[in-house]
Amino acid sequence: MIEGKTVLAILPARGGSKGVTRKNLREVGGKPLIAWTIEEAKKSLHIDKLIISSEDDEIIQVAKAWGCEVPFKRPIELAQDETPGIEPVLHALKILPQYDYVILLQPTSPLRTVDDIDACLEKCLAFNANACVSVAAVTENPYWMYTISPDSIMHKLIETNNYFTRRQDLPKVYKLNGAVYVAESEWLRKNKSFLSNETMAYIMPWERSVDIDSESDLFNLKIFLSDYSY
Structure with missing residues (x-):
């Protein structure tokens, strides 16, 4: 709970991942990938209920073993490749409608810490925002990127009158890192997305912004x- 508001945290973990087979259960640092997120979320000062949303019996059992609650089994139709990521969150809010805020914690961000989770939520409330999501600075700045026309002519991806010759002069640009998504529950039900022109950003360092989407990741x-002790 935070400022008298209740908080629900959701871990979405379907069994049919394609980029990395059974990725939520793959061993990383001596434990399943999903355990990294569960352990950090359980340290939160504000989360009232931590649940997993999954259609997969093995994932459900592993999540339970690591201390995550399983109040329901996700319908198979919400665990397809084409299922929008927001749908399992909205489904969970229908079953557990009593929480004021919801946090989405994807297991594919194992290096996100409890400090990131709580700070993102705290920022959302401190600024009375409807939503706040984690981002990281990009390593390849789009102001130095181009498209190429059929006649091999280069065109700036971002049109600007400025010509940046030094990396230090480039505008700072950020991307979603997938680690923490926070929103006021009723607003999310109506908006059906954590992202809008009202969404605030919580900046995370690049080294904690790992997102597992492939075998190489x-x-x-x-x-x-x-190489490093965590």
Whole structure:
């Protein structure tokens, strides 16, 4: 609870991932990938209820073993490749409508910390925002990117009168890192997205913004963890 408001945290974890087979259960640093998120979320000062949304019996059992609640099994029709990511969240809010705020924590962001989770929520309330999501600075700035026409002519991706010759002069640009999504529950039911022209940004460092979307991502994470102690 925070400022008298109740908080529901949701871990979406379907079994049919394609980029990394059974990625939510893959071992990373001696434990299933999903356990990294569960452990950090359980340390939160504000989360009242931490649940998993999954259609997969094995994932459900592993989540339970690591201390995550499973109040329902996700309908199979909400666990398809083409299912929009917001649908499992809206489904959970229908079953558990009593919470003032909802946090979406994707298991594919294992290096996000409890400090990131709580700070994103705290920022949302401090600014009386409807939503706040985590972002990270891009490593390749789009102001130095081009499209190429059929006749091989280069065109600026972002049209501007400025010509930036030094990296230090480039405008700062950020991207969603997928780690933390926070929203006021009723607003989210109406907006059906965490993103709008009202959404605030919580900036996370690049080293904690790992997003597992491929086998190479998983391999690189294991290498990273073998070099550094977490």
